Amino acid sequence: MVVSDHISQELQDGIKAGQGQWHKNPHSLLDLLQKHAFEMNLDSLRLIANIAQISPIQIWAAYEDWLKRQDQEVLKICDNLTCLAKGAVETRKFFKKNCPKGLEIQWIQCLGGCASGPCVQYRGKLLTQMSLKKVQELIQEETQIP
Numbered sequence: 475m476v477v478s479d480h481i482s483q484e485l486q487d488g489i490k491a492g493q494g495q496w497h498k499n500p501h502s503l504l505d506l507l508q509k510h511a512f513e514m515n516l517d518s519l520r521l522i523a524n525i526a527q528i529s530p531i532q533i534w535a536a537y538e539d540w541l542k543r544q545d546q547e548v549l550k551i552c553d554n555l556t557c558l559a560k561g562a563v564e565t566r567k568f569f570k571k572n573c574p575k576g577l578e579i580q581w582i583q584c585l586g587g588c589a590s591g592p593c594v595q596y597r598g599k600l601l602t603q604m605s606l607k608k609v610q611e612l613i614q615e616e617t618q619i620p
């Protein structure tokens with residue numbers, strides 16, 4: 475596999491500019507990748523580790539932390555028919571029109587709790603039987619967003 479096929483020259487140059495330093499702060503490397511809209515996964519990060527001259531294990535560990543940080547202000551709402559049929563339609567209608575400031579809404583095709591839907595996920599935790607009212611209360615309690 476040719477690295478340059480997957481990584482823009484500009485991003486490669488940015489990574490090379492930080493060589494010798496990335497091992498001290500791999501989170502900065504991930505921030506750089508995000509800035510360049512680089513699609514991160516275990517395979518692609520192995521290539522990045524090679525360019526950045528750090529251990530793949532180090533970048534994967536940083537990636538796990540980074541994912542947790544990204545999830546802090548993200549509310550994932552199941553948008554699958556199973557959850558919609560159990561009452562998520564009301565939630566969907568509301569949040570398609572009203573996205574609370576400071577909170578990112580992601581529409582997910584299934585969160586894995588289908589039997590107990592409607593489901594949402596917040597801060598990495600799956601929450602089941604979430605009516606619109608419960609979701610609004612969750613947002614208010616957890617984020618202080620009115």
Ligand code: FES
Pocket residue numbers: 552553554555556557583584585586587588589591592593
């Ligand atoms: S269909 Fe909603 S969690 Fe699976």
